[in-house]
Amino acid sequence: MHIPPYHKKTTWQRFLVGTFVGAVIAYFIFVYMHGSMYGQLLEENRDLKSEVTELKNQNEALLEDNENLDEQSKAPIKVETIEITITNEEDLPDRLIIHDLEELMKEEIEHIIGKDVSIISESDGLLTATIENKKFTVDDFEFQFSVKKLYLTKTVKISVEANMAD
Structure with a gap:
């Protein structure tokens, strides 16, 4: 083949x-x-x-x-976080300033983190006065705040109204 x-x-x-x-x-x-x-x-x-x-x-x-x-149920409630909201955000000159102002306010009152809520509730007027009496400066603008609402739980919630300082 x-x-x-x-x-x-x-x-x-x-x-x-x-x-x-x-x-x-x-x-x-x-x-x-x-x-x-x-x-x-x-x-x-x-x-x-x-x-x-x-x-x-x-x-x-x-x-x-x-x-x-x-053990935790017997222990007092402590402050864990701080939340700050600005009620009149639309009146501020720039949206980027809002975050800076919230951070400045948190830095001012961050000493309350880890404290008992009962102690903070006794001195809530001092906490309010701390925020209202301080002028916060961001980008050559000075702001003063007035506290509208203050909730004291594990998360401290503060609603503030921003005003341009003179």
Whole structure:
């Protein structure tokens, strides 16, 4: 039996070269797709690992809080955060000033963080006077505030009205 010499014909040579080039291109496309998919899977794996670690830490903290619940229920409530809202934000010359003013006021009264709410409630007039009697300067503008609402809980919430100081 005789094998015909197809390798000498140019049409067969073109076919075989085309098949080889196509296989090489297909291989590179496969490697690229596999690499990008593997990269996405690695990124997702890292995200999930960090989320699992975060959830484990949160679970441990919650279990620890649960164990200390009796001690915390006997302990007095302490101030944890301060929230300041300016009621007349639209009257201020610039929206960026609002954040600076809130931060300046928080710095002025940050000493109350960690104190008992009962102690702060006894001296709420002093807290109000501290805010109202101080002039806050931001970008060559001086502001004075008048306290409209004051809520004393774990989060001290203060609503103030801003006025341009003379």
